[in-house]
Amino acid sequence: MSDWKPPPFGTPTWMGIPAKDMARASEFYKTVFNLPFMTPQPAYHPENEVxxxxxxxxxxxxxxxxxxxxxxxxxxxxxxxxICVYWFVEDVEESAKIIEAAGGKMLSDKVMVAEFGAYRYFEDTEGTVGAVYMMVK
Known part of the structure; x- marks a missing residue:
């Protein structure tokens, strides 16, 4: 992780696939697309949540x-x-202003991801839910 460099702002950086049954959905995506899952996962991301x-x-x-x-x-x-796409931005609060000025609406307050990141959900002009994500400095 020490070699990781953040992508340019505006890059899609994370996607979240919603599931009511985590085990069933995980098995589906593993079977259909052979997607590998992180094992073990970091403690701040419990497997019953993500x-x-x-x-x-x-x-x-x-x-x-x-x-x-x-x-x-x-x-x-x-x-x-x-699927919810998380867009990498410099600042989620500044991005919220831009989203609202462009006709979208914010759906959540800032949510921290451990000590290193934060995101906010938004809805675009067509009703699609997305998120803006930033690294915490």
Missing amino acids: RLFDFSNESLSLTGGILQTPDKTGVIKGDKGG
């Missing part, structure tokens, strides 16, 4: 996992949206 993909051997800037629904914010639900 199953992280393990793309560490790939040259991808995109990673993600399967998210238990509803998520802890209540925004991501199994009956709304589908």
Whole structure:
């Protein structure tokens, strides 16, 4: 991880696949796409809330996992949206202003990811749920 460099701002960097049944969804994506899962996962991402993909051997800037629904914010639900793309930004609060000025709306307050990141969910002009994600300095 020490060699990791953040991607340019505006890069899709994480995707969350909502699932009501974590085990069933994990097995589906493993069977259909042979997606590897991180084992063990970091303690700040309990497996009953998220199953992280393990793309560490790939040259991808995109990673993600399967998210238990509803998520802890209540925004991501199994009956709304589908895959949620997290966009890498410099500042989630400044991005919120831009999203709202462009006709979108913010769906959550800032949520911390351990001590290194934060995200906020938004809805675009067409009703699609996305998120902006930043590294904490």
